[in-house]
Each structure stands twice: as C-alpha cells, then as structure tokens.
Amino acid sequence: MTFRDRISLLTAMTGVVLALQPILIAPRYTFTWYPFGTPLTVTVGAGFWLGVLLFLVLVSGTQWVLVAWDVPHRSVRFAEGAWTLPLAIGWIALRLLPYQHTKEARTALLVAALLLLALTWHSLGRVLGRVPGEFPAAFVLRTLVFATGGTLYLWLYTVGERSLLSATQMLVGSYLLAAAFWVDLPLPLSTRWLYSAVVGLIVGQMAWMFRHTTLSPLRAGLLLLLLFYGLVLTFEREMQGRLSLRFIGEVALTGLIALALVFLAL
Numbered sequence: 001m002t003f004r005d006r007i008s009l010l011t012a013m014t015g016v017v018l019a020l021q022p023i024l025i026a027p028r029y030t031f032t033w034y035p036f037g038t039p040l041t042v043t044v045g046a047g048f049w050l051g052v053l054l055f056l057v058l059v060s061g062t063q064w065v066l067v068a069w070d071v072p073h074r075s076v077r078f079a080e081g082a083w084t085l086p087l088a089i090g091w092i093a094l095r096l097l098p099y100q101h102t103k104e105a106r107t108a109l110l111v112a113a114l115l116l117l118a119l120t121w122h123s124l125g126r127v128l129g130r131v132p133g134e135f136p137a138a139f140v141l142r143t144l145v146f147a148t149g150g151t152l153y154l155w156l157y158t159v160g161e162r163s164l165l166s167a168t169q170m171l172v173g174s175y176l177l178a179a180a181f182w183v184d185l186p187l188p189l190s191t192r193w194l195y196s197a198v199v200g201l202i203v204g205q206m207a208w209m210f211r212h213t214t215l216s217p218l219r220a221g222l223l224l225l226l227l228f229y230g231l232v233l234t235f236e237r238e239m240q241g242r243l244s245l246r247f248i249g250e251v252a253l254t255g256l257i258a259l260a261l262v263f264l265a266l
Contacts, residue, residue, distance in 0.1 A: 003068035003125055010061040011118045014090060017054050018110055021097050024050060040164060051094055058090045058117075059083040065121050069129040076128050079189050081196075085141065085180035086120050088148050088173055089113060096155060120144055127184045138184060145181045146229065149174070153207075153224040157217035163208050171204025174228055181232050187239055195235045203228055222262050230255055 001009075028045040062083040066076040076082060093113035100106040119140065126137035152173045156166045178196040185192065206227055210220040230251050237243040 001068065003065060006065045006068050007118055007121045010057070010065055010121065011114050013057055013061065014054070014117060015110060015114050017050060017057055018090070018093060018097060018113065021046070021050055021094065022106075026050075035164060040162060042165075047094065047098070051091065054090050054094055055087065058086045062086050062121065062124070066125055066128060069125045069131070080128070081179040081183050081189075081192065082124050082128060084176040084183070085124070085145060085148070086117055088152070088176045088180070089116055089120065089144075092148065092152055092155070092173075096151075099159070116144065124183070141183075142181060145177050145232075146225070149177050149228050150221070150225045152177075153228075154218065154221035156207075157211075157221050163211035166211065167204045167208035170207040170224065171200045173200075174203040175200030177228070178232055178235075182236060182239070185236070185239065191239055195239060199228065199231050199235065202231060219262055223259075226255060226258050226262070 024046040026046040026049045028043065030041060030043050032039055032041045034040070063076070063078050066082060069076075090113070093109065096109055097106055100109050123135075123137040123140045123144075125131065126133070126135060127141060131137075153170065156169060159166070175196050178199040179192060182192045182196070203224055207220075207224055210223065213220075215223070234243065234248065234251055237247055
C-alpha cells in the first residue's frame with residue numbers, strides 16, 4: 001500500500017470518527033473540583049470518548065502514513081512529534097462541530113478538516129522524507145500551524161468557557177502546534193519539546209489573564225496568535241544559535257504594527 005493509499009484511508013477513517021458525533025450514545029459522567037476555591041464542573045460524555053478514539057486514529061495513523069514514505073537516510077520516530085499537527089486539527093474540528101447548527105455548516109467544516117488533514121500528511125511526508133520537488137511542503141506546514149492556532153484562539157474566546165478550561169486548552173494546543181512548527185529542525189528532541197512546553201505555558205498564562213480583562217474575543221484571540229507567532233520564530237532562532245538583536249528588532253517592530261492594527265482597526 002503506497003503512502004497516497006494510506007492517506008486516503010486514514011482521511012476516511014477520521015471522517016467516520018468525526019461524523020459519529022451527533023449519533024454516538026456513550027456513558028456520561030460529571031466531576032466537580034474546587035481549584036483556587038471556586039467550583040469547576042467537567043462533564044465526560046460522548047465528545048470525550050470520541051476524542052480518545054480520534055487520538056488513537058490520528059496519532060498512530062500519522063506514524064503509519066510516514067512509514068510508507070521512502071526515507072533512506074533516517075526513520076521517522078514516533079517521538080519526532082509529526083503527529084501533533086494532525087491531532088490539533090482533528091481535536092479542534094471535533095470541538096467545533098457541535099456549534100454548527102445546520103447540516104450544510106457541519107458538512108462544510110467536516111470536509112474542510114479532512115482536506116487539511118490530507119494536506120498535512122502529504123506535507124509531513126515530503127518534509128521528513130526530504131522529498132525533492134516544487135511543492136513547498138515546509139511553507140504549507142507552517143502556514144497550517146498558524147491557521148490552526150488562529151482558529152483555536154479565536155474560537156475558544158467566542159465559546160465563553162471558564163477561564164481555567166479555556167486557558168488549559170490553549171496551553172495544550174499551543175504546545176502541540178509549536179512542536180509541529182519545529183518538527184523538521186535537526187535538533188535534539190528534548191530541546192524541541194522543552195521549548196514547545198515553554199510556548200504552551202506562556203500562551204496559556206496569557207490566555208488566562210486576557211479572560212479577566214475587558215478585551216473583546218476577537219482582540220484577545222488575535223493577541224494570542226501574535227504572541228504565538230513571535231515566540232515560535234524567536235525560539236527557533238535561539239535553538240539554532242542564530243538569534244540576533246536585528247531579528248529581535250524585526251519581530252518587535254512587526255508586533256507593534258500588528259498591535260496597532262488590532263487596537264485601532266478592530
């Protein structure tokens with residue numbers, strides 16, 4: 001079975017899992033904690049069990065797809081983190097589907113998510129396999145990381161979940177996306193995962209802080225996306241030993257221009 005066949009089969013399997021959401025009947029449990037002295041109730045239901053199934057499909061399936069590529073110079077290990085971007089895309093699609101109140105909207109979201117996943121697997125294979133050609137796989141992957149991050153930050157604020165829940169989800173999501181952003185860097189795994197964790201912690205902390213301000217969901221989400229953008233680019237240069245004052249100045253100037261646009265034009 002070729003890698004294209006595997007991508008097609010894995011895309012179909014993912015589509016089936018996501019499509020099961022409206023009809024799945026599963027055990028439902030409710031748990032209540034009191035973090036920081038305030039009650040926090042979490043319900044574990046059909047969405048959770050589908051999430052577990054989706055995790056198993058996307059994580060193991062990504063490795064299954066990459067094994068089919070001809071990679072003569074090295075094998076793609078599970079620990080590389082190639083599964084983090086497909087997992088983030090699938091998880092966000094799973095969370096977004098219940099908020100689509102028409103059949104057409106649900107279908108459009110499902111199709112878009114499956115197309116993005118197929119494109120992600122194809123790009124990952126080309127990047128990690130060092131496949132020559134005109135297809136800009138690395139650029140596509142990084143664009144998908146930022147697009148997925150923007151969807152994550154903007155959507156969670158509009159849902160209006162408790163700050164602890166939304167900040168935790170943004171922390172985990174940013175961690176996964178940062179790992180995906182650096183998946184093709186020839187650096188030690190421990191270094192990449194450590195910097196990914198730092199990005200997640202910073203974004204999660206800022207997300208929690210923004211929920212206690214009067215910022216609109218649009219502005220808060222865009223600020224988090226801007227923060228994520230600046231962090232991953234700066235940390236990437238630092239990991240490669242190429243961080244300079246000029247680059248920091250360029251990132252800072254870009255950030256100031258973006259901040260002005262966020263607060264003056266929106």
